[in-house]
Amino acid sequence: MRASRIPGMTSIDVRGLTKRYGPRTVVDDLSFTVSAGQVTGFLGPNGAGKSTTMRMIVGLAAPSAGSVTIAGRRYRDLPVPLTQVGALLDAGAVHGGRTAYHHLLALAASNGLPRRRVAEVLVRTGMEGVAGRRAGEFSLGMRQRLGIAATLLGDPRVLIFDEPVNGLDPEGIRWIRDFMRSLAREGRAVLVSSHLMSEMAQTADHLVVIGRGRLIADTGMSEFMRANGEGTVLVRTADPAAFAQRLSTAGATVREGSESSLVVSGMTGEQIGKLAAYHGVALSELSPQRASLEDVFMELTSDSLDYQGATA
């Protein structure tokens, strides 16, 4: 018993979780929590053990050691699991010959969920118009939506998505990103995996980074940004030399970017904007450079990539 843990606040609790396949330890003493009302990004290079961890959370693989609980209970002790946790682990796993409606209806029926939920989740995911079409005819984006609709059938407080934007076009990516944010706003806990930092930067509130099955970072997104991604801000203005002088005087480090832009570090975009306003300088661009986050992630996980290369 942990007296400090407030019931309902921590939705997934992973403790010392370990998975061995023969001599290989693919998840190694992993501990982290996933909180309600947040999108938690689960990041790691390919093969880091994200899918295996997610499979253990929902009881599809047995831990070699350690434990996972959802709202304080092990998955197998949940009376109607779909009402507690929805998981999209493999979007391809849809019966192609069934219509979207019948796919969802079969799932609802086999889990003892009311029929009306089918119509509700179809509306929620914007799929009413295609409910009568066979899933086999769907684009990847629509199959993903159908998979997400299925996770919502039991109206669970905890949602788990494994690489949901993989292979989607920008519109599909944006839809999923917005959808996850809206689920978190409703107070649900959302755990979403990715091997790309850039996908998380705009989606996640919290980050859990793993490599070689081990925890590398467990941190708030903004904290992570401040510590690692502070990087640079790209600035464009009619007289870059004069503004560069102002920036340097204010304590920033400035270098010349492409096409007469300025690459500024040591000041936030907001501070630069205020400085420009103070001196009456018009800026035509002021953009924080997030690319460095991807670099930080690569740097963080480079050991695990080396390991992968060596064993491949």
Ligand SMILES: Nc1ncnc2c1ncn2[C@@H]1O[C@H](COP(=O)(O)OP(=O)(O)OP(=O)(O)O)[C@@H](O)[C@H]1O
């Ligand atoms: N059933 C299994 N038997 C043996 N090894 C397995 C099994 N399932 C996964 N692995 C191995 O465990 C490691 C972690 O795989 P996992 O799929 O969890 O990683 P991941 O981080 O989700 O990566 P990806 O994004 O590529 O799926 C991989 O090296 C994989 O080959």
